[in-house]
Amino acid sequence: MGQISERRDGCSIQGTLDVIGDRWTLLILRDLFRGVRRFSQLEDNLGIAKNLLASRLSKLVAADIVTKIPYQDRPIRHEYFLTRKGRDLSPSLVALMRWGDRWCNDRTPPTLLVHSECGTPLNQITQCPTCDESLDPDEIRSRPGPGASVGS
Amino acid sequence: MGQISERRDGCSIQGTLDVIGDRWTLLILRDLFRGVRRFSQLEDNLGIAKNLLASRLSKLVAADIVTKIPYQDRPIRHEYFLTRKGRDLSPSLVALMRWGDRWCNDRTPPTLLVHSECGTPLNQITQCPTCDESLDPDEIRSRPGPGASVGS
Numbered sequence: 374m375g376q377i378s379e380r381r382d383g384c385s386i387q388g389t390l391d392v393i394g395d396r397w398t399l400l401i402l403r404d405l406f407r408g409v410r411r412f413s414q415l416e417d418n419l420g421i422a423k424n425l426l427a428s429r430l431s432k433l434v435a436a437d438i439v440t441k442i443p444y445q446d447r448p449i450r451h452e453y454f455l456t457r458k459g460r461d462l463s464p465s466l467v468a469l470m471r472w473g474d475r476w477c478n479d480r481t482p483p484t485l486l487v488h489s490e491c492g493t494p495l496n497q498i499t500q501c502p503t504c505d506e507s508l509d510p511d512e513i514r515s516r517p518g519p520g521a522s523v524g525s
Numbered sequence: 526m527g528q529i530s531e532r533r534d535g536c537s538i539q540g541t542l543d544v545i546g547d548r549w550t551l552l553i554l555r556d557l558f559r560g561v562r563r564f565s566q567l568e569d570n571l572g573i574a575k576n577l578l579a580s581r582l583s584k585l586v587a588a589d590i591v592t593k594i595p596y597q598d599r600p601i602r603h604e605y606f607l608t609r610k611g612r613d614l615s616p617s618l619v620a621l622m623r624w625g626d627r628w629c630n631d632r633t634p635p636t637l638l639v640h641s642e643c644g645t646p647l648n649q650i651t652q653c654p655t656c657d658e659s660l661d662p663d664e665i666r667s668r669p670g671p672g673a674s675v676g677s
Contacts, residue, residue, distance in 0.1 A: 385625030385634055386551050386618065394546050399538050407667055455662075458628055463662035465624055466538065467651055468617040473537030474670075476610055481672035482537055488653035489666045499619055500648045501640035510607075510615035514641045515559055518626075520633035 392436055393462060397421055398429050399469075402462060405439065410452040438462070467497050544588055545614060549573055550581050554611070555618060557591065562604040590614070619649050
């Protein structure tokens, strides 16, 4: 049972990495979060080859993370938008970026994520909603969830 | 300047993925967060080949994310512990897992992360410390940080 749970549980982390674990994909997602919409803009911003960008975008569309909407008919051109599933990747990108800010960029990050209204750099907190406390890694435990396998 | 900032900024996300973007590495880290310490336990839990496990652990030790401490002399055997840098990956693993819970496991996750003291499933919040509000992705903006390149 442990084994089966471990494997299914892997999906929650591995499943995410299957989608965003590719370097170009992450940078594309980052740009979409920043409001870049068009193929040519992504291409210019990222310095990525057309075929790589096209294949990454197709995968994201197939995974329902990105949706494309035509803005021009002849020739047909699309704009790319994050779906709800895609926007839900925001905390993952924020967390990966904050770790990199700290451990790759020596706490002097080239880009800050701020609250649009007041400009304050954001915080990301792991929290217990009952105790209303932020949690250290030591205070986090795993326990079987509703999807845990029973027996095999 | 935009280009250079983009590239350096890539490091904060890409740098993280360089370390944890590998599927086995993520599962090893997950097990270390759960208190697994020994090579043989990791091997059994993950069903990973010895040589793969050894190479992933070596990389994590070289990156100062994991430290190894001998617990036995003949033959020499080590226990593996997360360093401060490694423990700081907790929010990234939590975020990746929560996305997978929702989008790969249909909100019935096989494992829940809970507060050790009271057993409540944890929350992860992106927050503005000035306004004391949790932020939607739409309310997040990027601006140049202290490490942004100026000129050229």
